[in-house]
Amino acid sequence: MMTRRSFVSSFLTSSAALAAAPQTPSDQPPNVILIYADDVGFGDLSCYGAYNVKTPNLDRLARAGIRFTDAHSSAATCTPSRYSLLTGEYSFRMSKAKVLPGDAPLLIEPGRQTLASIFQQKGYRTAAIGKWHLGLGNGKIDWNAEIKPGPLELGFDECFLIPATGDRVPCVYVENHKVAGLDPADPITVSYEAPVDDRGLTGKANPDKLKMHPSHGHDMTIVNGVSRIGYMKGGKSALWVDEDMADTITNRAAAFIDRSVRGQQPFFLYFATHDIHVPRLPHPRFNRASGMGPRGNAIAQLDWCVGEIMAALRKHGIDRNTMVMFSSDNGPVVDDGYKDDAVEKLYNHKPAGPYRGGKYSSFEAGTRVPLIVRWPARIKGGAVSNALIGQTDFLRSFGELLNVKTDVKTSPDSANVLPALLGDSKVGRAHLVEQAGGLTLRSGKWKYIEPTKGPKKNVPTNTELGNDPEPQLYDLATDPGERKNMATAMPGKLQEMQQVLKRIRDGEFVP
């Protein structure tokens, strides 16, 4: 194992730019923590204008770092966004990158360069803790045997996973290659087709057994009083308790930080929270944390997790030279399938801030999400940046930081936005693709939504999807809410953007 000291010297000699610089703390490779939240919208944190819920730890992060106002997940749902984040490839190039069931095979080829593998290559200890949702295994998963390939085959040294989502079976954690806490005498069976147990309770047949009721879907196997998507039986000793999930994964994250520090190894932690995805069952100590019921309380719980991570860093005296990033995998949704009072208790809170749409939508709120970057040893705090940034760009940007050559074949869409992430530049990308029903293109202040046949509205979630058989063109500088379609008035601009999108779709790198 490489010690911290030998790592630093090899880092400096392999990085000409840094080797020439004076030995200040910022020349040491930082530890990196990416806190990747689920379904947190642009307007859901108090530092982004949230009402009725306070996020003091995230606000502190923003005050000590840079708060980005035009950062994007690659897609308006989870799996494709996470695919792009880890691979540096736009998810629309990978047709299987759709919201996956809990028993899907691994979406990313083992051995492929990933955001984690570039850190591993530089001697970092790497971990994925929390939500995965990128599939596991090669074919049909046997949850009672070795579960691989997975994160360990993609550049992570260790993992502790929610395999898919909190609302999908199996409701167990996967630690490295095994279900954590499984009793071999009580094996797990999972199916997304049909019930696996005649005596098993489902939300549909046994609503009286539920502590939280579905509003749409989510009426299959009941675990912990909540019916889920999919059927499972067995694995009783391994089943998670939703209310303890944030504590469980946060403790795991803190233990990973402790272990890395003890081993004198720099680390990269991908900490993917379940909050604030459904089912929203934060620990009861957050029951009064917001005025908005479970959705607001889950935001408060998320903020608590951030505070715990920061406390773990301070405990070891490494918070100055740890780069902590916070972002979300897609925009906000209020009712995403459970009757949790989210709609009733929204009051004047605007999860999407000034933007239109939300999770699932081609309108801006689908992918425009909070992004905060804090690294006191290198980044001047208190800044707000409107640089256009995609999470797809993290791979190449960290490649630059670490002096690792990224593979343009496997990460064809990742741009180097490191200067913007470090606050050295106010400029990010010129063009960025966003994916929901169809594709959209951002070019500076302009937003083009390609014609799509899909429905205008996702009725159960009450989301405007942005689908329209006609092309849409918006000037976000004067019309952030995407109300005034300029496609007919600006045919030249429209055509220019259609051509750029075509080039990108055909495989060209257009940052």
Ligand code: NG6
């Ligand atoms: C949808 C689910 C929704 C959520 C989403 C994935 C229904 C009716 N809705 O299909 O609740 O699980 O998938 O969310 O089943 S994501 O953030 O992981 O993309």
Ligand code: CA
């Ligand atoms: Ca999500």
